[in-house]
Amino acid sequence: MATDTGGEFDGSELRAGLGLDDPRRLLRGAAGLAGFVALWHLVSLTQPPLVLPSPVAVAAEFRGQLASGAMPEALASSIRHWVPGTIAGTGLGVAAGVAFAWSGLLDDVSAPLVRLLRPVPPLALIGFAIAWFGLNHAGAAFIIAVGGFWINFYATYGAVEGVSDDLLDVGRTLGVRGDLDMIRSIVVPASLPGITTGIRTGLGRCWMLVIAAEIFSVPGVGREILRASNNLRVDRAIAYIFVLSLMYLVVDVAFRAVQRRVLAWQA
């Protein structure tokens, strides 16, 4: 009989998250990656660097940007709006998702509004970001928060709606009284698998939104990609795209480790 006691963190979640617990899978993944780079190199030999630079050229550009300090600076700047934007979007999205799914009244009142606002792409709100917050980190964080909000809102809303009435009944017979107690002790824990999946998706989406958020010249990785593209520096654009990919990977692996731990009770 398995007994999950949730012991001390021993790094197993992290290894699992990176796929290091399955050597064969890891090997195949590495082979896939190597194959992709090789194919890219071969194709790049037939194309001018303006169309497709070789992986070697991109790597050299990456090293150059890293060494000059331009890349760390851009990344630090992006993080300065990614972090608050992601936290605000995630927090508000989860909170609103719980509140609207739980309260029939709130749901009725907000449903038409939600349908109206949902299709608005974060990029379309740039005017508001500038008007309300200015050409700064706060404005960029706003764009990121909007994108993160909706993913978390819908994921949480769906998860809360899916909580079984029977668990709520059991809670009532065991003395759970009032909405707050019910939400805290049953609704949120029961919806945690759905909520954390939403958070994880949102974390990735927020990295993608870094480009949109920096389109109006707030410094960061996104602006470097846009600038490099405008200057036809495809090698530099790709180097900075890799920065976004790497950041996404780091955050995703870390969050998956947290998620596995929080959901240790799941099959």
Add this chain to the structure above:
Amino acid sequence: MAGVNRGPGAGEEPAGSGAAGVADVAVDGIGKTYDDAGTPVQALDDVSFGVDEGEFVCLVGPSGCGKTTLFRIIAGLTEATDGEVRVAGAPVTGPTTDMGVVFQEYHLFPWLTVEENVGFGLERTDVSAAERERRVDEMLDLVGLAEFRDSYPKSLSGGMKQRVAIARSLAVDPELLLMDEPFGAVDAQTREMLQRELLDVWASTGKTVLFVTHDVAEAVTLADRIAVMAAEPGRVAEIVDVDVARPRERGDPAFGEHVARVRELIGAGP
């Protein structure tokens, strides 16, 4: 039967032993009509019966006779259209910790360990942390799951899950134990074991038990009295006293007679 020593060190005695934790139930003229796409459907009509303090009563009937609706009304989870339910003289107006409720599908909280599931209700009472721990230990011992206290429900068998559910409902020391087909989802062998264990728990706690089942043999095995329900509309057709000494054996002729009698009343044939 129930002891009275409730102090620390009374390890064998479950919490709630003693007359204070026992109540009588009065189901008085309960009717339930619900609306099915514009047509009123009468699920229950003038259902009345009583359960004495410390008594074990089974509610049996064919499917569709409103057993579960009646169970939910008694538990305070569904409102009746007519009549009222009184527990220890007080009308039931909603779910209360005076009643421990056990459902067929266990409904354990999957994110909590066995120990945390059992202690869930106690966290909402004013008992001290030390007393809470003692009671959880006692309940786990009572259902024989002390060694699985740190397991999550996913790793337990159906029978073990139902034991946890029983311990969870008893931990808050309810006056009445309400059970809705609690052993309906486990295999026959486990079911018989759980029936024996439930009788032991009942004997050692002295709780009043109201147990819903569609299994006539199960009702005859467990109950002091059986309220036999009939369908369309759901009503109590008759109340049968089970005058068979415990432990009851299925091979006993008296056992067979009671089973036959109840089956006849339900109309399910011999």
